[in-house]
Amino acid sequence: MRHKKIRLALVLLASSIVTSTAQASLEARTGGMVYDKINKITWAADANLFKTQAAADSNLVNEIIVNNNGVINDASAVNGSHTLTAADFNTSTGKMTWFGAQAWVNNLTLGGFTDWRLPIITEGASGGNPPVSEMVALFANGPSGGAGAGNGAGAGTGMTNNGSYNIFTNVQSSEYWLGSEYASSPGEAWLFLTTNGTMSYIGKLNQNFAWAVRSGDVAAVPLPGAVWLFGSALVGLIGLKRRKNIV
Known part of the structure; x- marks a missing residue:
């Protein structure tokens, strides 16, 4: 009888561990990062990290420009590049042009990693369906509390407060740049609207927020x-x- 009780206790303990860890698709990592187990990507926990960094480093914009050699590739430009200036960055709000956002993630070191980037489109539009991006996946599976598949329309990431949402800080109820350009118009790039979970595209010189992401996990043993x-x-x-x- 004692053997049976011990075995039962061990089974229940193991089951509780598996259950508690399987419920959440997002896991907080040390160093200001969040891992998405479903999509196998890591997000910056601060959804307006550029503003946070700029508040602590008054020379940040200059550093970003210098470290990018003053330019970012631009398919719409005659010479194939955009010259970075302070006008690409708004340190008071955290908003940047698409070029500024690209330069920022190129310059970003977080948790000892330097391979940060902007979220990208993972599935193109087809049969009347809108394209799907890494932010759509985050919106559908994470902070919105499961808004649904596809374009995720329903409740906005920045409008909902639940356990997953609380893993992040400074989530903006606004537009976030994607790293994917709009193929039909090289002067425009895709963005994601956290207010309703939809995607659109806009001129690269407009200013929007940027959320850094990288492929893979940062923890060997989660x-x-x-x-x-x-x-x-x-x-x-x-x-x-x-x-x-x-x-």
Whole structure:
């Protein structure tokens, strides 16, 4: 009977660990990052990180421009590039032109990683369906509390407050740049609207917010605490059985 009780306790403990970790598609990582287990990408936890950085570093814009050699590729320009200036950045709001946003993520180091980028379109439009982007996936599976598939229209990421939303800070109820250009018009790029979960495109010189993302996870072992807890419980149950046998 004692053996059966111990086995049952271990099964229940393992089940609770699996259940609690499977419920959330987003996991907070140290260093100001959030991992999306479904799409296998890591987001900056601060959804207006540029503004946060600019408030702490008055020379940030100059650093970004210099580190990008003063230019960003531009398919719509005659010479194939856009010359970066301070006008591409608004440090008081965190908004940037598409060129400024590209330059910012190129310059970004977060959590020791330098391969940050803007979110991209993952599926093109087809059969009347709108394109799908990494921000659409985040909107549908994460902060909006599951707005649905596809374009995610329903409740806005920046309008909803739940457990997933609280993982992030400074989420703006506004437009966010995507790294994907609008193929039919090289002077425009795609953006995502957190207010209603839709996507659109606009001229690259307009200013919008930028949310940094990178491919993959930043943690080799995402759940060391759960593993340690399971091992400790196992040792404790075995020790309890031995004490009972001695008595």
